[in-house]
Amino acid sequence: MQLLKLKLTNFKNYAAEQVELSPKLNCFTGLNGMGKTNLLDAIYYLCMSKSCLSVRDNHIVMQGASFFRLEGIFQTDMTEKLVAKVIPSNQKVFERNGVAAKTLAEHIGRYPIIVITPDDTQLATEGSEMRRRFLDNTLSQLDNNYLKALLFYNKILRQRNAALKSFGKSGQGSYNEALMQSYNKQMLAPAHLIFDKRKALIEKLNPVFLDLYTAISGGQETVSLAFRSQLLEHSLEDLLEQAKEKDRILQRSTCGIHKDDLIFKTENQPVKRFASQGQLKSFILAMKLAQYELLRLEKNKVPILLLDDIFDKLDERRVAALIELLLKREFGQIFITDTHSKRVAGILDRFDEDYKEFEIQDGRVSGLVN
């Protein structure tokens, strides 16, 4: 699957711009703050109906404008025109060949996409929410039922937490047992579906991940991802029952799949305390590429790969190794950003691949001849 043309209107610092893209490798160079990441984000937005930077729609729309619009021409087994029209907090439509998706959930997964940025190391250093987001991002693209279950679970969880809070505020005797039971009951089915799919995903991801880690690091150490969930040992029904008093006192839901986590291990030790920075980078990179590989294998389309700023944080040898790995492994279309145009060209010239280089300046894109 390839994105051949992209048209942006009022998207962040892009007032009106269009770009014709290479089906293989595309490099965007330019100084800080010019719009490189924004361009990748536009591609991500078209595929996932949200920003890869967790930015809300009202911050995406160009300051002073009331709407934004993205248009992409995709080549799959046919040519598809995809249009996103967004008026923040008002309208959000995704049209594929003129037909609007009924729900955004229906749209997600049609155009698989992965983004790799230096910030990904937060997967190891930050709290468990990042790691759950990694699982959710992968599974949402693989399985529509997963995404629906997740949206439903999160909705009930929000209501449940709000209820617990309101009981706490209004004092003794306000606890509504029947209401809590009703929330609990509604959570069970989606929680079990989410749990099962997360567990199965990690089992599938592990061998691919180990293989990629070895290729990237040349290391001999055995790395793995381990799933941590309260549901591994108890049924959610029992957990909720046991946590009744605790939830009531703390005024929030202390049990459920929103507590799941991923533990990164090398040689059976948690990575956090064990790995060097370089090892950590290789670890995360292998994990993201494993995500890519899995999407590629499970979907009928080769995902788009966005590589934002990886040159700035990885040394040149590692970047060259990464590009080589990408090209060797039948990767699809790739988008790379960098602040130095010579650096990208220097590396890419070593490979006999077709690529297009663009320079970005204040939300304007111009093609460079190479």
Ligand SMILES: Nc1ncnc2c1ncn2[C@@H]1O[C@H](COP(=O)(O)OP(=O)(O)OP(=O)(O)O)[C@@H](O)[C@H]1O
């Ligand atoms: N909603 C918006 N309206 C207008 N401009 C915006 C909006 N959101 C972000 N910008 C502008 O986009 C610019 C940042 O673009 P971007 O993050 O793509 O830069 P970059 O080229 O990736 O830079 P770096 O090399 O530092 O990563 C900033 O100057 C910011 O002011």
Ligand SMILES: [Mg+2]
């Ligand atoms: Mg950037």
